[in-house]
Amino acid sequence: MSMKLPFFNSKKMNTNELSDMDNIPKHVAIIMDGNGRWAKKRGLPRIAGHKEGMDVVRQIAKAASNCHIEILTLYAFSTENWRRPKSEVDYLLRLPKEFLHIYLPELIENNIKIETIGNFDVLPDYTKEAVNYAKEKTKDNDGLILNFALNYGSRFEILQAVKQVITDMENTELSLDKLDEQLFSKYLYTTGLAEPDLLIRTSGEKRLSNFMLWQVAYSEFWFTDVLWPDFTEDTFIQALNDYQQRKRRYGGV
Numbered sequence: 001m002s003m004k005l006p007f008f009n010s011k012k013m014n015t016n017e018l019s020d021m022d023n024i025p026k027h028v029a030i031i032m033d034g035n036g037r038w039a040k041k042r043g044l045p046r047i048a049g050h051k052e053g054m055d056v057v058r059q060i061a062k063a064a065s066n067c068h069i070e071i072l073t074l075y076a077f078s079t080e081n082w083r084r085p086k087s088e089v090d091y092l093l094r095l096p097k098e099f100l101h102i103y104l105p106e107l108i109e110n111n112i113k114i115e116t117i118g119n120f121d122v123l124p125d126y127t128k129e130a131v132n133y134a135k136e137k138t139k140d141n142d143g144l145i146l147n148f149a150l151n152y153g154s155r156f157e158i159l160q161a162v163k164q165v166i167t168d169m170e171n172t173e174l175s176l177d178k179l180d181e182q183l184f185s186k187y188l189y190t191t192g193l194a195e196p197d198l199l200i201r202t203s204g205e206k207r208l209s210n211f212m213l214w215q216v217a218y219s220e221f222w223f224t225d226v227l228w229p230d231f232t233e234d235t236f237i238q239a240l241n242d243y244q245q246r247k248r249r250y251g252g253v
């Protein structure tokens, strides 16, 4: 039963029901944790949790689109995930192709644009081909940006940005006095994207796990014990409602 929530309902967003249009988070980022634990609780292999979690991605992408959120960034594969058993890594890196085979038509129908952040070039060809096809097919969409963090690690991202800054300075394309936070942000994978207003992490962990360390400097964090495969549109709306409550000004500044 979907709860009737004060500010968002769980059906197609009817914007005149919003208490404060200015309070919709422009960019929501999610660390989708708890897939392995979900499977273990059911005596299933870990990949069953990832498969279940993939279907939740589709549900939450549509919910975000209906709520007129502009960017939804999902931490799908971290640089640390390479340490997992080879069979699990291979399964994970085939999920984009499976997801897009099933859901790309629906994403296109909902005017959703696929983007990625991370060290993309070193991913397997079957992963890159599927994602590049989806990027091409959705490049002109101007609805929700569904941004997958793939082979993403924030410290790697920051370090490659520093190296590029140094290179640009050595090539006298950049002078030290010109370098500020705004210019440095352009060297990150997230260049051109607004910083996350709300970061959600599932499964009870309360860590950033090397995710968007620079970008979340001023983000609201919302943690839930719910495991990602059990995360629903109502859980998502609850997070958005809590965000709105934190941001309500009650007439003040």
Ligand SMILES: CCc1cc(N2CCCCCC2)n2ncc(-c3ccc(F)cc3)c2n1
Pocket: 032, 035, 050, 051, 053, 054, 055, 057, 075, 076, 077, 092, 093, 094, 095, 096, 097, 099, 100, 114, 130, 131, 134, 148, 150, 228
């Ligand atoms: C590359 C690892 C991975 C893992 C994964 N999981 C497993 C981990 C978290 C739970 C969600 C399901 N998903 N779910 C969708 C994608 C996906 C990525 C790019 C794209 F363009 C379209 C879909 C995905 N990618």
